[in-house]
Amino acid sequence: MTLAAPPATTHRALHYWQGEFIDDTEATARLADLPALVEQALAEPLPTETVLNACDTLSAALRDPASAVRERLHPQLADATGDTTEVGETLTELAAALARPALERKLRRELGGTGPERLTRPDARETVFEAWAPAGLLVHIAPGNAAAVAPLSVVEGLLTGNVNVLKTSSGDTLLAQHLLAELAAADPTGALARRVVALRFPSGRREWLRLMCAPADVIAVWGGEDAVAGAAELAPAGCRLVEWGHKISFAYLTRVAWQDPATLEALAADVCRLDQQACSSPQVVYLDTEDSEEVFAFAESFAPVLAKATAAVLDTAAASPSTGAAAAPQSLDAAVPPPVDAAVPLVVGAAIPPSLDAAEQAEITTTELLARLEQHLGLTKVIAADDGTWRVLADTRPALTASPLHRSIWVKPLPARDITATLRPMRRYLQTAAVGGSRADIARLSRTLLTAGVLRVTPVGGMLDSYDGEPHDGVYALQRYSRRVSVQTDDTFQATACLDDLVAATPTPAPPTGDLLDKAGVQAQLATLAPEHAHLHFRSGGTTGTPALSVFTNHDYDTQMRAAAHGLLAAGFDPARDRAANLFYCGGMYGGFISFFSILERLNATQIPLAAGTDHAAVAEALITHHADTILGMPSYLWQLFNSQAEKLRAYGGIRKVFYGGEHFTAEQRRTLNDTFGVEVIRSASYGSTDLGPLGYQCTHAHGAVHHVLTELHTLEILDPQEDRPVRAGEAGRLVFTSRTRSGQRLERYQIGDLGRVVEGICPCGSHAPRIELLGRHGDVLRIGTYFYNYRRFVETAQEQLGYRGELQLVLSTETTGEHLTVRLEGEYATDPQRARTAFLTAIPELGTAVTEEKLLTCTVEVVDGTALERTAGSGKLRTVVDLRTASA
Incomplete structure (x- = not known):
């Protein structure tokens, strides 16, 4: 990214004020209005991600020896030292301090996460929301002998959402002012500039100091006892004085x-x-x-x-x-x-x-x-x-x-x-x-x-070494610059994970403009992934082909599981009351069971980690013995379990909630679970992929395949099915995600193979998080006999024309006379294959034409036992379309 140059300065413009350089006269006039400036700036929330993005952009520019940013900052350091090597080292160290991984680690250590400003539930069993809020106006009185301290202190103030007024010594160069101007220029929203004032003047100018400190909520002072005492005299009642004084080692x-x-x-x-x-x-x-x-x-x-x-x-x-x-x-x-x-x-x-x-x-x-x-x-x-x-x-x-x-x-x-x-x-x-x-x-x-x-x-030998997130003089600076705030609510907020979502959608940056990424591109990245970014290794279920590897850092995984946990709350899971049985598949590096174990753990929920097993009788017995009232798993497996253990589970009658992932229940299957087994809630536990992690969630008002997007993790584009351009409002297209929370792999503009459309308007649940309706996978659309067919049309036809409640599988093959389509139905729910064939040929006109008139393909319906349907080995998902044409060619 090429950064726009910050505003120009003159020899008299020694001060940076909200995006422009000004002289003493203008600074004097503006200081008188400082309280109003603070109130206006604080009225606009500052997302932590805005700060992280700007810092990381500036960091990248500082790391580039040929960047215009380094060229502009070089004179400010050269004024203090003639050592070109030292100037380069200083800029490189500033780049390291501003890099996103370093700041994210600092946020996690000091404030518990990378979105500390969001009002979330620290204990999901309680409807109490907590967040770290800015103190307000943070005044920084910087030392005169360490130029890099001043801008880095302001960065800490920005990470905590404060309005920052910085004083540097009159003997200092303008490095702090110019570095902060470059940081503001790296933020296209302008929010950082509106929160930064950097003045350069001698401590003897007491009137300016008084005007700076009078409205302050926190004063951070760097220096000896005299400097601290001087700041204390100017601090208003109730102002927090943070001393970064001289120390001896x-x-x-x-x-x-x-x-x-x-x-x-x-x-x-x-x-x-x-x-x-x-x-x-x-x-x-x-x-x-x-x-x-x-x-x-x-x-x-x-x-x-x-x-x-x-x-x-x-x-x-x-x-x-x-x-x-x-x-x-x-x-x-x-x-x-x-x-x-x-x-x-x-x-x-x-x-x-x-x-x-x-x-x-x-x-x-x-x-x-x-x-x-x-x-x-x-x-x-x-x-x-x-x-x-x-x-x-x-x-x-x-x-x-x-x-x-x-x-x-x-x-x-x-x-x-x-x-x-x-x-x-x-x-x-x-x-x-x-x-x-x-x-x-x-x-x-x-x-x-x-x-x-x-x-x-x-x-010994490491006294001057440090690590990202290390405390300052025995305290965490970000906590000293913040307030821990809470909101207590009643049970009407049981399905609300974050209060902020009821106010406005989470701001997301514009998506990148580079090439689209596919699964092969993701796999190619793994060959160059550094070991420090490869903590957790998962394989996909292999539904759409050979299982693919996905790699996460532990921190990335934790961030994603917490986001998914918030989604499960929104779906109606109650950690304080529900007894959840985890029936996802596990083993072979498949992450389904492990992920939901982690999600339930972060919700402080009661869970019975059974995992999907072939002994359905033993699983049903465990559910009854341990009083499970909520089950989580793949629809294919849960459907088999309910049907094979129908008598036991009907008699038990204790399963109230079903949360599923990876597939969808059909309308008839839902009706059976409701009417026959007394299940009250059937919702998606999470929408996601092995590569990207959780992508969306359902709320208590979601129907069918509608999901809210986890914009705290990802930026979504919906592109035309055939062309790489955005679809028009309401149109369906390819879902393309850019992950913003991955430390190692850069998953930008990743087309995951799903189709969907935006659902307009604010959800009845009150959340402003955007919604999409999933419309199946690209693989659900198959071409045979010159026509395109959507798998979902076969499912809908079976339900509407036959009252079919089981699973359905399409098998494509090649015979001596041409291509052949086999529709497989479960024998428990379909006993007349000829009637079913007639229904499909009638309800899907292009199929009837291709088979009966044009003779482009042949079609049969097979009635088989449910266990005979082909499934993926890793996840247990039903293979909706089995294409044998390449294998038989």
């Missing part, structure tokens, strides 16, 4: 670990990464000892390791000169360095690298000078590079001490028994602890350190 080594050369190399790498500019960088190394001599000895052994690591870093930097800006953090946690106290520079023995500013030089000089003075008291030992590029400061006192950074590390003793007493008083400042030791040591020390106040425990 350290390493803790047992004796075995500090004697291990590999551990020392990993520790040195942590010290050198980003020059200790991240909160998760180590400032202290604690040794599990109280022996001062061991502390000094460790300092001596670690110094050459640190020297080697420093030289490697400086050699790399020399090959690509930089003015010293830090790369983008891998997570927001690793973004803000601890404060550096300004002081008058002092000169001691070691030189200070000229790239440091005066305050940094002063801090390093002062710390080193005091440590050297205390050497005379036997309290410390200083080992430093002659050129001032690194230093190890050994100290016999265990108290936590901040490092002056820039490859400066304290080494201190701290016996494990004293960890809590020593560190807990500093708990508000603690962040990461890297633990080196045995597996047992790591388990034991992790618990102790967490008790003392540490928020993260990592391996």
Whole structure:
């Protein structure tokens, strides 16, 4: 996708305001109207998918070295660093942070799913709906030393549906403003732009700060105690203050670990990464000892390791000169360095690298000078590079001490028994602890350190590493930016899975415009599917040919099963009262039984997982013994079960609901189940395919083959049966789905072989989810003797002309005299094949003409036992059309 360029800016337009760049004068005027802006923007819901789509589009552009987006953003980073390599790395890391898989994982971890704004039932047994709602106006006061933090913080605000006002430092570049402008340009709906304001001004401009904060519902402030205190003064009553303050991190080594050369190399790498500019960088190394001599000895052994690591870093930097800006953090946690106290520079023995500013030089000089003075008291030992590029400061006192950074590390003793007493008083400042030791040591020390106040425990060498969805400083940011809201309802909402569906249809993006995808194309994709996207392997039932493989990630599968569970609720399944027997087929990698086991599990339902079995008597006995009142399965199998065990099941009379999948019951079969067995509800359990998963569901007002579309998962097109163009309103066509929730396979414009049409209007159930009427499969239309015939016409004729209630199968073959059509009927419901043949030839004129007048084919009716009808091995579905012509040719 080619992104449109965001609005242009001038040297005076330093602020991005809802889609345009403005100057100070305009910003002042608009800030006065900020409360009205917030109310207007919040009135328009922001679907999480809109944010995910825009972020993923921008991420793709940032990953492309030749993209215009990278070209436009490059100057904003180049203003801060002359290192071209570093600029590229920063943009690449931003691309990774904005990628859809990373954000989806974050949403799942922090808010429980990828659609947290939807009012759904956390416990399907209760008609209570909960959702995560935006806090309202979220003000971000960003740090002045980590440019990537500001836009990523706003992205978190957008994921939670908030209106976002960002303040960046006057010393920052306009990276945040321009990156957010690119993000807004990636959203064709304009919804993101209406929720973003990004201002660049000094903290001394108190009136702007006051106008920003006065209507705020949440203020997220990045910085030290002064910054937090300043924000607290401006926060209105009831405003939530989220502090992302300065933190201190350290390493803790047992004796075995500090004697291990590999551990020392990993520790040195942590010290050198980003020059200790991240909160998760180590400032202290604690040794599990109280022996001062061991502390000094460790300092001596670690110094050459640190020297080697420093030289490697400086050699790399020399090959690509930089003015010293830090790369983008891998997570927001690793973004803000601890404060550096300004002081008058002092000169001691070691030189200070000229790239440091005066305050940094002063801090390093002062710390080193005091440590050297205390050497005379036997309290410390200083080992430093002659050129001032690194230093190890050994100290016999265990108290936590901040490092002056820039490859400066304290080494201190701290016996494990004293960890809590020593560190807990500093708990508000603690962040990461890297633990080196045995597996047992790591388990034991992790618990102790967490008790003392540490928020993260990592391996040595991995302190600055992070993972998607990792908490910020001990909390989930998305939860801090949201409100958990609930709606309690009565039993009239029993069949409602999501309250939002009663208000408006779920917004869906426009379908892609590429080539259509068929089953062969899906199978070809599997050859290139990465292992991390191939957790679950299912095979289709093989109804339309050779069983095909489908592969899902566990998260994709979970998302789909939850959506299908909502559909089963809408169909009238009651998890609080129904006792469900799962009678779908299982085995051979077929997913029917497994999927409905998962669906019922997510509904917290009572289920009896029997699976379809050939011993119908045993199945019926189990249904009666376990008081099942609801059964789920394939119509073919359920019809066999009811007929073979008719006496038992009529006497039991306890089956009230039947939910089916894969096929349809005929009208006569439904009438028999209602009148003979007392079944009250017969509905589709789900409409779906093995490749795509659930596609639709029936509600309590659905009739026949009408289904609501699961638009939370898929985008649907209906194309002309013969041409690749949309059908006109009300016309039937090919159903083409694009799945929006698949991590690995890109199932775009996938024609699944079904025919259908849109049902206009809002459903009587109140849901705005679109509806379609399924009109059979392409394979239901067969050509024989130059004419086309629809399988459904044979079924309708049998019902209407013969009162037939059984299953019907068409067999196409070739004989010496030409093509032959055999109609197979169950002997239990049809005893006169000649009468049946006459009915078909009369009710289907083109068949009668082809057989009796044109002699293009011959036709017979066979009356067979129901067990003789051919079925697929995997799913047990009836093969409606068996074409033997190719096999006999």
